[in-house]
Amino acid sequence: MPRRDDIGSILVIGSGPIVIGQACEFDYSGTQACKVLRQEGYRVVLVNSNPATIMTDPEFADATYVEPITAASVLQVIERERPDALLPTLGGQTALNVAVALAESGVLDRLGVRLVGAGLDGIRRAEDRRLFVKAMDEAGLPLPRSGFAHTTDEALAVADTLGYPVIVRPSFTLGGRGSGLAADPESLARIAGEGLAASPITEVLVEESVAGWKEFELEVMRDGRDNAVVICSIENVDPMGVHTGDSVTVAPAMTLTDREYQAMRDAALACIRAVGVETGGSNVQFAVSPDDGRMVLIEMNPRVSRSSALASKATGFPIAKIAAKLAVGFTLDEIPNDITGETLAAFEPALDYVAVKIPRWAFEKFPGAEARLSTTMRSVGEVMAIGRTFAEALGKAYRSLERPEFTFGADGLPAQRTLDEVADPLAGLAVAGEHRLLMVERALADGHSVEEVAAASRIDPWFVDQVGSMAEAAASVRGRALATLSPGRLRAAKRAGLSDRRIALLTGSRERDVRAARRHWRIEPVHKTVDTCAGEFEARTPYHYSTYEESTEVRPATRPRIVILGAGPNRIGQGIEFDYACVHAAFALREAGFETVMVNSNPETVSTDYDTSDRLYFEPLTAEDVLAVCAAERPAGVIVQLGGQTPLAMAAELARAGVPILGTQVASIDVAEDRRKFGSLLADLRIPTPAHGTATSVEEAETVAERIGYPVIVRPSYVLGGRAMDIVYGPEDLDVFVREAAAANPDHPVFLDRFLEGAIEVDVDAVCDGDDVLIGAVMEHIEEAGVHSGDSSCVIPPPTLSDDELDVIESTVLTIARALAVRGLLNVQLAIRDDVAYVIEANPRASRTIPFVSKATGVPLAKIAALVLAGRSLAELRDRGLAPANGTGYRSLPHVAVKAAVLPFGRFPGADTVLGPEMRSTGEVMGIGEDLGTALAKAQEGAGVTLPAGGAVFVSVANRDKRSIVLPVGRLAQMGFRVLATRGTASVLARAGVPAEPVAKRSEGSPNAADLIEAGDVQLVINTPFGRGPRTDGYFIRTAAARAGVPCITTIPGLVAAVQGIEALARGSGEPRSLQFRQLRTAEAAAGGRGSARGPRGVAGSDADVTIGSGVLDPALIASPGGEGGKGST
Amino acid sequence: MTHPTGPDALLVLEDGTAFRGAGFGAEGEAFGEAVFNTGMAGYQEVLTDPSYRRQIVSMTAPHVGNYGMNDEDGESDRVQVAGFAVREASRRASSWRATATLRDRLREAAVVGIEGIDTRRLTLRLREAGAMRAAVSTVDLDPSSLADRVRAGPGMLGMDLAADASCSEPYEASAVVGTVKPPDDSRMAPVFRVAAFDFGIKRNILRLLHENACDTVVFPARTPASDVLAGGFDGVFLSNGPGDPAATTYGIEAAGELVDAGIPVFGICLGHQLLAHALGGATYKMRFGHRGVNQPVIDTHTGRIEITSHNHGFAVDPEAWTDREAIEDARSEGPPAQGDPVRATAVESPGSGTVVLNRWNLNDGTLEGLRCERAKAFSVQYHPEAAPGPHDARHLFDSFRDLMANA
Ligand SMILES: Nc1ncnc2c1ncn2[C@@H]1O[C@H](COP(=O)(O)OP(=O)(O)O)[C@@H](O)[C@H]1O
Ligand SMILES: Nc1ncnc2c1ncn2[C@@H]1O[C@H](COP(=O)(O)OP(=O)(O)O)[C@@H](O)[C@H]1O
């Protein structure tokens, strides 16, 4: 039956910030859902605290609340907006938990809000392991033997009946957090303890371990008429025991006979019916014994998940979009299949290619934490690659990871050296680590049999043999001169998935020589299509992948094409903020009459939704693959400045190969990226910058450091996220850091510059058309310079900078923009100290803060930049109302916006939580409020750091900070906090009239601070580091706080901000306001309050007293997506 | 294996389209109709399905042979396809049930395989130009000469292959799938005696008849209906099989007599087509057919959609019956699905009364099933016994029981 008309408005809950185990796949699903629901004529209300998402753009919902995703704040939005229904299944576990809390409190019934997409019973049966086990037993579905425990003793008793090894699975945690395999009672006691602490209801399931079995996932969908289909089967290359999120996986399943697969399919469909998932997508997980085929069901997620985003991209079946339509009453046979155009969504995709996913980790960022893969997910991102064979897809996936040392047979690169040191690869394979598939190849190359390697790694022999076939292809090329390679052997190497880069390493030549040899022998990839039906129906949507086969399927184009290079896998330092810029550029350029061509390898993003651009190439972001796309599409221009560091670092090679680069040219990019050249440019422009110098050896570094004076910051250039970067206070430490920096990027020199201690860090995002500049915003960071801008909170309007300081900053940016002939986006970072604005760095590309600035000011910077890239001037855009007439008004917004970073320390127990110049946050949240305190409190709450309203605060700071804590800690005491402090800090506080109870240090015995924190007697910890390294007292206090989930503040500015936040909480943070309402007020403020804003769709609901008019902004900017014709074009 | 090491091999279509690859399995030559199958698993069931006789089967899924071959999943006692084309034939068998690799089994069965070709290019060619005659050879590697020899051979239209694929003597199905135990729960109370016409019957059909307490005797394709009618059977099953239904005249005649005698009849695939002919309908050759395990079929009576397993190059023409009109069904209250209205259509058969065309393919509107009240007969174009493919439509064997119970 058609869509329900008994509901008019729907509340969609987003997933909040990117965290490990719940990344931007939910931006992809949430954006699809909002778009579809509005196309069906519903009023969509959205709650999501993540500013970097496409879905929190004002044009994607009727009322967007950038508020923390907690039951309390969602309830406030419900009371304000009074939606008819709540859709909880598209925001990951966070959204589901909030929906359950609201439903169980009875408030949804009271306010007449119906759950759609999943009923409360269904969610409970899926999430509560006790109910799940009962439902599965009644449906006759096999589960591993298990028993519940609420104490470690109960856990030990259950394990005795089951026999070891066992797995501990805490109830209601995400991404396997707190779970673990226990081989014996001692390890079980420890793991059960952690599991009980991680579970909100202190309950764990102790389960028979099936570690080593094969692991599978099926993505299933069901409509309201009980029609159910399997969209995709996924086989984990890594065995049970390595979390699916941390496993290399392949679609479709490769080693199941039809009998085994159909038994699994029957069980998956029976599972979603038994759990009672009424409509939408679910992920069902299985384990199969490789010895006798025994199959057990592991778990099911009654919602769109990380795997459904992967499945959507691997099959071309848009699961989240279809799930949203099913939630409002459509059945599968009433929804068209966009790709074929002829068929319907009621079918099961057939693949005539192979999709491989590889996770991406950042263990190097968390020294001290164990780099072993386990049942707890810790990867920060993932890549997917498509090929016509597993080997081709695996080879492409490896080069998509953008880790040069991480290629098969790294042949002389660092990974090869680490592998060389491994005496016995078989022993190495017993413990699953990040490089295990390289270890498989190494063991085979050492002469071990496929069976031996499979037994040691528990990876299926078929996959081991496939890696073996890649090793054989490499062996057939190794040591031969490129010129002597026969075309047949070169073609075979490419069909086996070997990259040009690896062939160059094997033949002692350069990548571009291999490319030239291939062009000479006409060995070029073709591009085929992801069409959901293995070629049975013609595909209308150009969603392509490259492969070494015979026929290409790229159709000639009608309009000039612009290629947009994406950002690749999520990683620390390069998250979905860059995807935001790429997607908006695609929308804007399509409207401006171009055919947009998106290239990206990240399956979790909106940019790899085939609806976003006219053509999509799911390809690695390497020169080899991008040049192949350019050869097929012959674009008018390629945009390298929106996808972060990856495409920017490729610009020079693309230009050398004759590809037209749009926007800032390669020469300027090189000046900005090369610290030496940039330093001399700033000197010519007489713009202050910290004293600096370069060095390629320890000795040279020591002489430079003497010249500029300690402390110094040492770093390699051409690396993002401050990797291998640190602050050095003396010559002894300098030696260690220089060697580490050279390892991170051997080709480029090490750069040193004077560390400006205690400076205010400032970030500026601007658009320049070569002459004129539009300043998006000057953002003031809360943390001082020295904490990476990506890990620090920042504020618009800048709270403590005067107008003349802002004028100096703006003119500095204008000067740099003109000197670099910037066209498009420019980010400049400065440090203000003693009335001097020192420039730290300039990035001629989109920055992490583009989405934050756009949401805070209501001005779509990425769109404006895209139109500038396409040749429009800022003046032209202003005349046509596509750019604000007199600036973004960032200095005087009617609200305060704070961006806070989300740090993953909970996932890396043992890693020190002190912030430094090396970025470690995985995501960000935004808090908006009438004043700084409210905005800070909301931002912290959104980041999962709920500031306490009262209780005990423990303070222990370095001597240099003792003076500056007196006022803020005194304020906390006045608000009723009980102050505990170490002896030194306590005496300073007492002298200043702030009562403080002394607490022993770790070295002074117990009960010490760490004991009190673990016991839950402390609600807030303030600890600035004395020195660094794992053995200091501070380390134990900070790691105890991280483990216990107690907020821990490690800088004085952070303390001041937190106190303001706590004061705001005490005052009450007032009613939430939608983004659309705030931007209307901003537009009115900018236009002097003249006229009322009127959009194509009057805002119904509570903001109805004010309609959005043309005012300053052109209605086209705030038209609903796809509402007025055009597929998804905004 | 990424760089095949087998002998050079050539696949050529009657229109001259050529594919160079490497041979695997047996060396030599094979002629047949080139068709493609989109299933991602179940190649052993495909290779041993008698309906693929005289056909060169290409799998769209690139990796075939990953779990080897075993002694349980075969749908007949040997490989039936004329030739086999894949992108990569696995060089090892990874499954606890595997007893041989795909390569060994094809060599033992003297079936020519070719790998390393662009099977998607082949699929798109067959999709646009339709299924056509072809050859695979490791001997004649000259495309024009091989294409000439292909064009000299017969096409599938008008080809009667059912009798060749059939058993030569009647046999008790229990010899293949074990004796039928009297059913335990009441609903399955009586054991029915079923006569199955073997036009190339798949083994899993016998297993499912067995599981539904049908004690079955299998008869050769040309068995006269009178022999079966004299056998005191409770119902007759018309099996799947290769070749052109219109050319399988003996099958059509048998179906006609069975229908006139009023004995319950259940037909699958070719059996469905023969029953349609017997009820006054007609069949046509599809451009490239349905071969895969993901086809959506809607039952207009219940409105339910099932994912079904298919292997057919011909279909029943719903327009062949002149006297026809749409009738009410479960789908009538909502708007018709995409494309033309998916409604039940009643047609008049000469002599057997109303025939309801009650099952349709949601992808392309092909007729997938019919039912004749008076003649107590029903049939489906697809394979409810699956093997390979989903089990959604297995309940049709219960419907056959109900038909016999109420006869
Ligand atoms: N019984 C078990 N034996 C061995 N490993 C298991 C078992 N159950 C789960 N695992 C491993 O733990 C991982 C996470 O468990 P899962 O139930 O999927 O939790 P999550 O909700 O985090 O996805 C799985 O991917 C699997 O590799
Ligand atoms: N000279 C300096 N003085 C003080 N802090 C600095 C200096 N240079 C860099 N920083 C700090 O280090 C962080 C990272 O340095 P940056 O040059 O921005 O590297 P990235 O390319 O990773 O952004 C900055 O955000 C700032 O906090």
Ligand SMILES: [Mg+2]
């Ligand atoms: Mg899981």
Ligand SMILES: [Mg+2]
């Ligand atoms: Mg920076």
